[in-house]
Amino acid sequence: MKKFTVALLYNLKQNAPHHENEPWDAWNELDNEKTVGNIERVLRAGGHEVIGMEGDVTLPQKLSRYKIDIAFNTCEMHYGASREAQIPAILDALRMPYTGSGVLSMSLSLDKPMAKRVMAFHGLPTPxxxxxxxxxxxxxxxxxxxxxxxxxxxxxxxxxxxxxxxxxxxxxxxxxxxxxxxxxxxxxxxxxIEGREFTLGMLGNLPWSIKRRSDDVPPAPIAALKAAKPKQIQSQVPDTLRVFPPLEIDLSPCPPEEAGLYTSVIKGKLYEVPKYLCPAPVSKRIWGKMEKLAAGAFAALECTDFARVDFRVRQDTGEPTILEINPLAGLQEGISDIVMAGEADGIGFAALINGILDAALQRNGLI
Ligand SMILES: Nc1ncnc2c1ncn2[C@@H]1O[C@H](COP(=O)(O)OP(=O)(O)O)[C@@H](O)[C@H]1O
Ligand SMILES: [Mg+2]
Missing domain, CATH: 3.30.1490.20 (ATP-grasp fold, A domain)
Known part of the structure; x- marks a missing residue:
């Protein structure tokens, strides 16, 4: 396969600005050097040239020093109501292809009420x-x-x-x-919502997001999707989008002070304490429903390449409800929810990261 020059864009926690009176969990979502280093390592192992840089307002100048084919975007950025859309906006203006969702999807998904309005319009259940x-x-x-x-x-x-x-x-x-x-x-x-907690990761694209090379040829699943095990549950999810099996986050081993919630303390400090069960021990009915709802949310928010949808299954009715969608899901090797879910589905970390890149390359008509 053709090899590409990839700009790996990140916001390191250590470079984040600090303010008086900031909460203890400020910048919890930013990445550390290890996370970025692991992504760089597996992209290189995929045969690509990788140039890493902090995503900031000087990005156009920094990128102009190289001949970049595509950016691998992991930037959350720091300021503004649509901060996660800022790097996609800069890259759109530069006409540089990038991995992950675009401006509209990032802005809507970062704002939970706005994302819920869109999901509700499409009949997707959300509290x-x-x-x-x-x-x-x-x-x-x-x-x-x-x-x-x-x-x-x-x-x-x-x-x-x-x-x-x-x-x-x-x-x-x-x-x-x-x-x-x-x-x-x-x-x-x-x-x-009282009930068990799940999250579903996705890799790939909806067929209509993929740039067609010829009107006759339907988009083919990218390599990482083809390599994976056959789907366990049939649904209307297209072949070009793979929904990983549900990952259950069993919070019962966590300290009672966390009240059975997936809190910032658990995500930031005690991430080894919950039990992560993937595929989750759930009925085919609930699995199938969550799979369709996850793909539905991906479509409603117009996500691309990868995303993760968080659920709770209502204890009283047994119905899954969507808490939120994350187009910029964390990609920490061995730790992040979507990484664990991919592994459980036969897509290891290297295949996931290169799968995200391939999805973006395919979507942009580059492979
Ligand atoms: N409406 C809700 N009812 C019960 N628990 C909730 C609700 N919303 C969020 N939570 C709990 O808080 C956690 C984080 O909420 P979430 O909306 O996914 O935000 P984040 O972006 O911080 O992951 C959830 O995983 C769940 O444990
Ligand atoms: Mg969440």
Missing amino acids: LFQNFVTGEEKLDSKLKFPLFVKPSREGSGMGISAKSVCRNARQLREQVKWCIDTYRQPALVEEY
């Missing part, structure tokens, strides 16, 4: 919610306690702790205010 911008808003009468509070535009469990679960109006007002003040953004209030 009832209200977005609190000032914190003074009257609570929607459809929302019944217990309610769950989280920052609208964070990830990696930031701002999530036992206090996120509010059992009365006083707790809710306090937590909403804390959330708005601490994270300087609206607070999302949702129905609290």
Whole structure:
């Protein structure tokens, strides 16, 4: 296969700016050198030339020094309501192809209420919610306690702790205010969903996202998808998008202070404590439903190349509900949820990373 020159773009945690009064979990979602080094290593092993650089506003100048074919984007960036869309926006303006989702998808998915509005429009189940911008808003009468509070535009469990679960109006007002003040953004209030926790990773694209080389030839699955085991469950998911088996995050071994939630403490510090079960021990019915819903969310948010959708399965009804979609899912070797799910499906870390690159190359008509 043709080899490419790849710009590996990252935001290292060690380079993140710091502010007075920042929360302890600030920048939890940024990467460390090891994560970036592992991605670089496997892209090189895939035969590509890799040039790594911090994604920032000087990117156009830095990129112009090389002849780059495609960027591998892992940048979350630091400021603004649509920070994860900033590098895709710069790359679009430069007409440089890149891995992962584009500006629209990144902006919508980073803003949880906006992503929920889009999902609800498409009939995808997601908890009832209200977005609190000032914190003074009257609570929607459809929302019944217990309610769950989280920052609208964070990830990696930031701002999530036992206090996120509010059992009365006083707790809710306090937590909403804390959330708005601490994270300087609206607070999302949702129905609290009691139930088991799952996440589904995806690799590939919807057929219509792929640039066709000829109108007669339907897009073929990329190599990483073909190499994987045959699908265990039939669904309408196209051959060009692989949905990994559900990964269950069993939080029962975690300290009781974390209240059975996948908090920033667990994601950042205690990530070895939960039991990660993949394929999750679930019925074919729930597996099949989550698989279709994950692909549905991928399509609704117009994601490309890879993404991960988080679920809870409601204890009372047994129905899966979508908590959020992550087009910029973490890619830490051996640790990140999508990496574990890929491994359980016969797609090791090197195949996953090169599969993401191949998906982007194919989507852009480069292979
Ligand atoms: N509505 C909810 N009901 C119950 N738990 C929730 C709810 N929303 C989030 N959580 C818990 O908080 C965790 C993180 O929430 P999530 O929306 O996935 O944000 P993040 O971007 O931080 O991963 C979830 O994995 C789950 O444990
Ligand atoms: Mg999540």
